[in-house]
Amino acid sequence: QVQLVESGGGLVQVGESLRLSCAASGSIVSINVMGWYRQAPGKQRELVAIITSGGATNYANSVKGRFTISRDNAKNTVDLQMNSLKPEDTAVYYCRHERPLSGRIYWGQGTQVTVSS
DSSP: OEEEEEEOOEEEETTOOEEEEEEEEESOOSSOEEEEEEEOTTSOOEEEEEEETTOOEEEOGGGTTTEEEEEETTTTEEEEEEOSOOGGGOEEEEEEEEETTTTEEEEOOOEEEEEEO
């Protein structure tokens, strides 16, 4: 089992920045993919950004150039730096941990990000 604890959500104004953090604990394997997904009211959960244990990244087109994902393998943490926030970024953000070799996926409890105009 893997436990994920997110922090850093909140209410910000348009154009401001916010940093989300996620700490993983439990049975962490060396090969894994961590990432952030989000779900807005009435919409499906969608990928925001992911990063492999080797450091490869992938971003949703809507956040490219504004968001940066990073991780610390020694601490089993993944961060999401969000700049130039827009109202459409408002959502619950979920941390995700995947073991690609087994297909097991774990989710955090989610943290609310609200961007006010």
